[in-house]
Every structure is written in C-alpha cells, then in structure tokens.
Amino acid sequence: MMKIAVIGGGAAGLACAVLLARAGREVVILERGERLGKKLSATGNGQGNVTNVHMDATHYFSDDRERAARVLARCSAQDAVRFLESMGGIFLPDARGRVYPAGRQASAVTDLFRRELERLHVRVLTGAQVLKISYGSRFRVQYAGGEECADAVVLAAGGRAAKQFGTDGSAYSLAEAFGHTLTPLSPVLVQLRCDPAAVRGLKGIRVDAGLNVLRGGKRVFSCRGDVLFTESGLSGDAVFRASSYAEKGDTVCLDLVPDADKTRLSCAVGEGEGALLCIAPNGLARRLERLADGDRARLIALLKAFPLTVTGTLGFDYAQATRGGIPLAEVTDGFMSAYRPGLYFAGEILNVDGECGGYNLHWAWASAHAVAEALR
Ligand SMILES: Cc1cc2nc3c(=O)[nH]c(=O)nc-3n(C[C@H](O)[C@H](O)[C@H](O)COP(=O)(O)OP(=O)(O)OC[C@H]3O[C@@H](n4cnc5c(N)ncnc54)[C@H](O)[C@@H]3O)c2cc1C
Structure with a gap:
C-alpha cells in the first residue's frame, strides 16, 4: 500500500490526511506541536470561519492567479461544507457569507478531524518537528526523535505568520533543499x-x-x-x-x-x-x-x-496569514514539486493568500483536495 507522510497537522494537513486515508492510502501525520490543529482551533476569534459563500478567485493573491483559480473552481464553498459535514456537524453562513460551524466553536472543527482520523486509523506523531526530507528509492523524513519512510510526502507546514501556532517559516527550508525558491514574504490580515x-x-x-x-x-x-x-x-x-x-x-x-x-x-x-x-x-x-x-x-x-x-x-507574529511562499510556477496542477516527483504542497506554504472572511481556510481545503486527487 502506498504510504504518504503528511508534514504539518494544520488545516491543510488534516484535510489531506482524511482524503488520502479515505482513498485507501496509508497515512502518517508528523506535527511539530503537542496537538493537532492548534491554529485551526483559534480561527475566526475561536468561532472558525471555515469558508465563504462568495467564494471565487478574485479574493486571492498569487504569482499564478489562473492556476489558483482552476484549483478553486474545483472546490466551491458548498464542496468545502460538504467535506466538513461528511465528518459531522452543521456549517452555516452569516449575513456576510462567512461560514461557521453552527455551534460557533473552531475547536470543534479540529475535533471532527481528530475523530475522523481515529476512525480511519491514521497514525499521528505529535512533538515531531521534521528537520530533513531526503530521497533515495523512497522519501526519508527525519524528525526530532525518529524517522519515517514514505512513497510520497505532502508538505503542509504552513507559512510564517503567527509563530505561536508552530509556523515560524522554518519549514520553507525543507522545500528549498529540493531546489524550490520563495517569493517575497509579507504579513497579511494584520493590524x-x-x-x-x-x-x-x-x-x-x-x-x-x-x-x-x-x-x-x-x-x-x-x-x-x-x-x-x-x-x-x-x-x-x-x-x-x-x-x-x-x-x-x-x-x-x-x-x-x-x-x-x-x-x-x-x-x-x-x-x-x-x-x-x-x-x-x-x-x-x-x-x-x-x-x-x-x-x-x-x-x-x-x-x-x-x-x-x-x-x-504589526509584523508576522501578529498576522493571520503569509503573503508569498512556494511559487505556483514550481508545482504541477496537483501541487507536485516540479523538481522532486512525489513531493507535494498544500495550504499556506504555497504562494496563495486570501482575503479575510474564510478564504484562507478555504484555500487549505481546496489545495488539499487537489493534492488528494493527484495522489489517489
Ligand atoms: C488567529 C488566527 C485566526 C485565523 N482565522 C481564520 C479564519 O477565521 N478563517 C480563515 O479562513 N483563516 C483564518 N486564519 C488563517 C488560517 O488559519 C491559515 O491560513 C490556515 O490555518 C493555513 O493552513 P495550513 O494547514 O496551511 O497551515 P497551518 O494551519 O499553519 O498548519 C501548519 C502546521 O504545520 C506544523 N509545522 C510547521 N513546521 C513543521 C515541521 N517542520 N514539522 C512538523 N510540523 C510542522 C505547524 O505546527 C502547524 O500545525 C487565521 C489565522 C490565525 C493565526
């Protein structure tokens, strides 16, 4: 069975893990924090603004807006809600189109993922900061405390914003080791x-x-x-x-x-x-x-x-998202590395950021769907 290592247990990593495990893949998540979805649990002032009914590509910034638009077109707000509700819960829009869990608790969204991962028998390693990824005949993922081998790797380690949630930008070097570059980084959704x-x-x-x-x-x-x-x-x-x-x-x-x-x-x-x-x-x-x-x-x-x-x-420490990252010019439509086949990217690590209003979590879901489709 094809084994996939997902690096980062945030919104994009969790969504990738669920979709890939449902497709019958063996999945292991490596998360540097002590628990999964710490940032997801804090989103939307703790209420979790997971997508927006006014979803379209005009709400996004990227080096390749057309590519981003193609991916977003394959995952509408309804698709995102359907995906989340496939794990349980009800998600409803407010007057401005911002979609929240009916109970208005972001941590409950993380709990949905945790429960689904358990049901799917996905192995989760927390406190596992990935330090190096190398490739021989398979990928070798080295983390503080051990290593995992895998046939494919999804790098969903986030950007540089809000380092209190484990995202200080250090994970970009894992991609740079394979020849990837970064577009200029700046903090957005910030004072x-x-x-x-x-x-x-x-x-x-x-x-x-x-x-x-x-x-x-x-x-x-x-x-x-x-x-x-x-x-x-x-x-x-x-x-x-x-x-x-x-x-x-x-x-x-x-x-x-x-x-x-x-x-x-x-x-x-x-x-x-x-x-x-x-x-x-x-x-x-x-x-x-x-x-x-x-x-x-x-x-x-x-x-x-x-x-x-x-x-x-106010700077990255106070920002909700990162502008910039791995350019879409360096990945395929399924977000596979143009330099190392089998290495994929999802979420904020890519050079796509959305406006305030649920668009960044939507990108996490949409990019995860694109990766899962490519790896199915
Ligand atoms: C306070 C706050 C509120 C927000 N509210 C909203 C909102 O309501 N709606 C919305 O759309 N967006 C919101 N956002 C933005 C949204 O949360 C992010 O864009 C989204 O979480 C990005 O998902 P991701 O999976 O790519 O990265 P993240 O969710 O950041 O997850 C990345 C994960 O990778 C882990 N990681 C990093 N490096 C390593 C490593 N080397 N090894 C192992 N693991 C590693 C991190 O610990 C982290 O858990 C908010 C952001 C913040 C900070």
Whole structure:
C-alpha cells in the first residue's frame, strides 16, 4: 500500500490526511506541536470561519492567479461544507457569507478531524518537528526523535505568520533543499501601523466605519466594518480586510459616520466644543474638533474622510496569514514539486493568500483536495 507522510497537522494537513486515508492510502501525520490543529482551533476569534459563500478567485493573491483559480473552481464553498459535514456537524453562513460551524466553536472543527482520523486509523506523531526530507528509492523524513519512510510526502507546514501556532517559516527550508525558491514574504490580515501622532490618545476607540485605501489619490480598496484604534495604528475586521491591499505610504481614509451624508451632517454638527455630541465617540470627537480648529466645513469633511498614513504593519507574529511562499510556477496542477516527483504542497506554504472572511481556510481545503486527487 502506498504510504504518504503528511508534514504539518494544520488545516491543510488534516484535510489531506482524511482524503488520502479515505482513498485507501496509508497515512502518517508528523506535527511539530503537542496537538493537532492548534491554529485551526483559534480561527475566526475561536468561532472558525471555515469558508465563504462568495467564494471565487478574485479574493486571492498569487504569482499564478489562473492556476489558483482552476484549483478553486474545483472546490466551491458548498464542496468545502460538504467535506466538513461528511465528518459531522452543521456549517452555516452569516449575513456576510462567512461560514461557521453552527455551534460557533473552531475547536470543534479540529475535533471532527481528530475523530475522523481515529476512525480511519491514521497514525499521528505529535512533538515531531521534521528537520530533513531526503530521497533515495523512497522519501526519508527525519524528525526530532525518529524517522519515517514514505512513497510520497505532502508538505503542509504552513507559512510564517503567527509563530505561536508552530509556523515560524522554518519549514520553507525543507522545500528549498529540493531546489524550490520563495517569493517575497509579507504579513497579511494584520493590524496596520499609522503615523503615531495621528492615533495618539485614540487607543481603545471602536467605530463602525467606511474604510478607503488611497494610493497616489486613487482608491485601491474600500469596505465597511469594525475599526479599532490601537497604540500604534488600526485594528478590527475592516482593517484586516484592508491589510491585504494597503502598502506603506498609502492613506487610509475613514468615513466615521457612513450612514449620514454631508447634508445630514451639516444639520447635525454643532459649533465649538461638543459640536459632535452623539455623532462620534468623545475621544475622537475632541481630536476632530481640534484638527478642524473651529472650521465647521472642515469638521464635516474630516468626519467623512479622516486620513491616516500607513507606515507598515504589526509584523508576522501578529498576522493571520503569509503573503508569498512556494511559487505556483514550481508545482504541477496537483501541487507536485516540479523538481522532486512525489513531493507535494498544500495550504499556506504555497504562494496563495486570501482575503479575510474564510478564504484562507478555504484555500487549505481546496489545495488539499487537489493534492488528494493527484495522489489517489
Ligand atoms: C488567529 C488566527 C485566526 C485565523 N482565522 C481564520 C479564519 O477565521 N478563517 C480563515 O479562513 N483563516 C483564518 N486564519 C488563517 C488560517 O488559519 C491559515 O491560513 C490556515 O490555518 C493555513 O493552513 P495550513 O494547514 O496551511 O497551515 P497551518 O494551519 O499553519 O498548519 C501548519 C502546521 O504545520 C506544523 N509545522 C510547521 N513546521 C513543521 C515541521 N517542520 N514539522 C512538523 N510540523 C510542522 C505547524 O505546527 C502547524 O500545525 C487565521 C489565522 C490565525 C493565526
């Protein structure tokens, strides 16, 4: 029986292991952490946003968007839900199309995988950080504490984001040893840093805002949602979404009262101190009043477009995903290495990242399906 070693017990590795074991393969998972799916259990603020009903390739970034699109076209949101529900549970969308387990517990999704792996008799080695993969007549996978031989290897060891979940980027070297390269890496789905003077004193203020990202005066991204002022910049759902598009030097313009137009505001906004009572949170109102310096028209303009210059992001340790990785140009449609037949890749290790909203977990499921199809 063909034996497959899956390196990484995260979303993509777990999905690969289940699909391959169902296809009758002997599968062993090697996970460096002490338990499987630690990151999966923390996703979506602990609620597990597993896919999105608005799923299509326009929500993704890659060196080869067409290749990514072909793979995504073979795994719709319904397919992802069907796959998850084949292990148990019910998965339902919210008003924005984000799909969650009905019980809103990400750890329960990990438990579904654990139960299914047990049922399929998949061998799981935890505390097994893979240090080297070599190839003679078979693959030899060396890990801290032992080694495994296999006919094929799936490298699903994640990217460089959120190292507290075992993903510090060190696993890229396992692919580099076979001649693979990496596209430039950057953190995405992450807080934006802004000019410190602009956000000083605003920490903790949360608004439902319209958010536009401007570059050279042109709008490159726009959304509406939760924005939280932090010590160094901006956080919140809308900001995480914008972080897939914003670059250093861009301007983030916040519409602080998206449901009121300038005409309505010109009736509502008062004069002098307290001009923005019941219009904006007090701390923010005081800042805007100071900036407008008694100019009512300027105050209204600031309410509709409060500008902040992006100076960077909070970095990989605070990011939910990695932009960049193994280029799709170096793998086949089934994500097999162009340099070492039998070596496959799935999940975030590949140069594909999705917007905030369930698209990254969806990529984990979709890429796992592509690999499993190729290895069946
Ligand atoms: C806090 C947080 C919340 C998120 N929320 C969402 C969300 O709601 N929806 C969404 O779509 N996406 C979300 N994401 C992103 C999503 O979790 C990832 O894109 C996805 O988990 C990637 O799956 P993966 O299997 O490729 O990698 P991972 O899930 O990162 O798994 C990789 C695994 O490989 C292991 N590993 C690494 N190196 C080795 C080695 N050398 N040997 C053995 N094992 C190794 C790691 O320990 C890890 O368990 C979130 C991310 C974070 C950090």
